[in-house]
Amino acid sequence: MAVFTEVGFDEADALVQRIGLGPLTELRGIEGGIENTNYFATTASGHYVLTLFERLGPQQLPYYLCLMKHLAARGMPVPEPVADPDIAPPADHPLSIPADAPCEFLHRVAGKPAAIVQRLEGKSVLAPTAAHCAELGRLLAHMHQAARDFPRLQPNLRGLAWWNDTAPVVLPYLDAPQAALLRSELAYQNHVAASSAYAALPRGPVHADLFRDNAMFATDSDEPRLTGVFDFYFAGTDTWLFDLAVCLNDWAIDLPTGRHDALRADALLAAYVTVRPLTGAERALLPAMLRAAALRFWISRLWDFHLPREASMLKAHDPTHFERVLRERSHPSAAPLSWPVASGLAQAA
Template identity: 50%
Template sequence: MAVFTPVSPAEAADWLRQYDLGELVSIEGIGSGIENSNFFFNTTSADNGGRFVLTIFENLEPAQLPFYLEFMAALAARGVAVPRPIPDRTGAILQSIKGKPCCLATRLKGEFELDPQPEHCRQLGRTIAQMHAGGLAYQEARPQLMQPNLRGLDWQQAMLPKVAEWLPADLADLLRDELAVQAGHQSGAQYASLPRGPVHADIFRNNVLFDGTRAAPHLGGVFDFYFAGVDSFIFDLAVAVNDWAIDLDSGAIDAARADALIAAYAAERPFTDAERAAWPLALRAGALRFWVSRLYDFYRPREAETLTPHDPTHFERILRLRRAGPGCALP
């Protein structure tokens, strides 16, 4: 998240009048992230204690947005800990402000856990499985809204010429080789047999909140669904493992955290044989996706009031490690 489109308190107060959410108390820009403009939005409403988040969509087209917003709404209706989009007086959850599409959703409780322990990972694994079950139900109910992971292999291949020119030859060769490996895998029968559905595709430590205490944490919720799309469930899980269950300095898998996350997921949804076989390539795919996107954001940044591109070398290290060996397995 970042702030590309500033919104003044006066503009926010005027925009809020289309909701039954009381009066504006305060609006504060959120500086983390790199895709949309986001603001903490506090009102006098009793709904959710008056605590909301306004997201202004900077890249996604209005026609794409119902998939994301209805996905969140469907999960929230099932009791999964995710933001709940707020309808205006007409019942619409997709709005506009300053000529751009936007959405107001509930603000979750808790704080980031940047040093997760096995218990945090256990709760996250269970929640990811619940999100996948809810995603399947959403897909069955609203098949016309489904869309693929927009940062999937096709996007990564399209970004190759845009980032390769900035890279030394060895890194460009590594990028091309892994894209070729993933393309071969994703064209095969094993990949086609993987269970799939709508997934978050971006479950990082800064997209999950925990409250409670460190000794007895409680997962407050998963947010920032705007990279979601239909993809394999193990890709979504691999993205989470590659962030939540690693040593951040080296990228190496931490066995205790990985085992806790994966076992909790499997208790809700057991893995198939095809998923077990494809797991090493899923971990590599998760690392590749974020290496490519971080390379693009680093070398071709957009202007924003609060924007700090992430270091792409972090996922280069992770990809190299996963190519050498997965570091964990599915039960």
């Protein structure tokens, strides 16, 4: 169970009562997750998730929590955070609010910054079909559009700068072929990021970690129905294409080999472009962003695996999975632009 910090019942009860959710009836640590401490909290008024942030602080958290509120207010199925009635929201200034401006959704529990958000119904589907991928693709495009007018700015904190800083930290743990792959891919991604095609990519607030285990589907329906997506704590302002690539690399991959699954990838992409067609620059850079997304999670998994933190019980994700995905994506025969959807349905916007 990823409970890094124990929370007493009385302390959680005091918080939920103070913010108007009524008395706490149940508090249960959640298994799974490797970043934060999570508890299911049930009160007289409903079901919630209490998250204590282990690495993030008041400089970064307002962006994530306010983004969730912004998306929920626009009808997106994301957990709505609950505000502290004693903290005034920042004065309305729609064009730009500093990322670290005070935030009414940020609480303090057991000495840690904390949030309490609505609990989503449903279950994650870890072996998605093309129909699940289509649901996800559609929602992703709608979220990109709904976040367009989000007024806070914060870069993706697990973006290129973090890869450049973290690669030297993990390199000593790699064998020679792995080290060569990491170095060459990083050089390639720095080159791509400096290009005019990359500068032309549309961008905005993105989830940046929308894996299968961060989405829920209804359990009472024969047809796949997405009930929501959560865990926005790696969100940031980045290219929409990178967000799409993160999803393709997790939802549309053959897990044992790391190979791309054309049926699921086409379904995800086709549903996405039905809502928001890709631009020419996006179609051209999709292969590069699939590599970037694989590199991002290879590096973070290497970092978590070789430099772990303490937890009550914690299972680090396997870094070699994303090494395989990256090798597949950077292999000369990898040609995602031959996907029918990439050459057919996706017209320049």
